[in-house]
Amino acid sequence: MQKEITNALKVLKEGGLILYPTDTVWAIGCDASNTEAVNKVYELKKRDNRRVLICLVADERMLKKYVKHIPETALNIIEVTDKPTTIIYDDGQNLAYNVVAEDGSVAIRIPDDEFCYWLSRKFNGAMVSTSANISGLPSPKSFKEISPEVLKGVDYVVNLHHEKICNKPSSIIKLSNNGIVKIIRE
Template sequence: MQAEIQKAMKVLKEGGLILYPTDTVWGIGCDASNIEAIKKVYALKQREDSKALICLVADDRMLKKYVKQIPFAAKSILEVVDNPTTIIYDEAQNLADNLIADDGTIAIRIPDDDFCYWLSRKFNGAVVSTSANISGQPTPKSFKEIAPEVLKGVDYVVNLHRDKNCSKPSSIIKLSNNGVVKIIRK
């Protein structure tokens, strides 16, 4: 796993795209602070850049780097959910402008996955994570379902868990600083 982390990190640092297994589905990833890399993700997915992307961080400490104020309820929510959950936070910071939604929010998940944890930890930063499909196409449930144009469109494909069937995408909860909680995707 360490060799794969090193190879993926090198690509991230160079502004490239990786295809990697996450705690949910196979993802297309890049450095969440690199505007040009994020443009490449939108182009590969043929997705409007007004549709926000999710990013992954290693832990609570890293989350604080990207969100000005983490609502108290966030920790409570993450302690009680039993499936991967992405939270949309207000007041994103220290990320590429084209990753932050027009309303200043950012969708972040702390994955329960060793590869994702160590990649983010050693990279020392947030990593974009968006499903490995062209926008509007079904999310692939396994590596073998990933479209050839996606495979060709990334700079590195992580060589781990290629035989594993993925679960569904994460749940998404919008958690506003004013205390409003809204379920976006179950």
């Protein structure tokens, strides 16, 4: 695993794209603070850049770097949830403008995955995590289902868990600073 982390780190730091397994699906990723790298993700996926991308961080300490105010409810959800949950927070910060929604919100998940944890920790930053498919097409359930276009469009493919059958995407919850909770995707 260490070799894969080292190789992926090099690509992330150079502004490249990686293809990597997460706690949910195979994902296309990049440095979430690098606007040009994020643009490459939108181009590869042929995705409308008004549809924001999910980011991964290693832990709550790192989350504080990217969200101005973390509602207590978010910390409770992170603590008790037993399935992957992405939370949309108001007032994102220190991220590329094209990762932040028009209303200033950001979608961030702390994955329950050893590789993602160590990659984010050693990178010391947020990483984009969007399903490894062209926008509008089904998300691949395994590495074998990833299209040649996506495989050729990234700078590095992590050589771990190629046999893994992926779970469904994460749940998404929007937590507003005013206390409103909205379930976006179960």
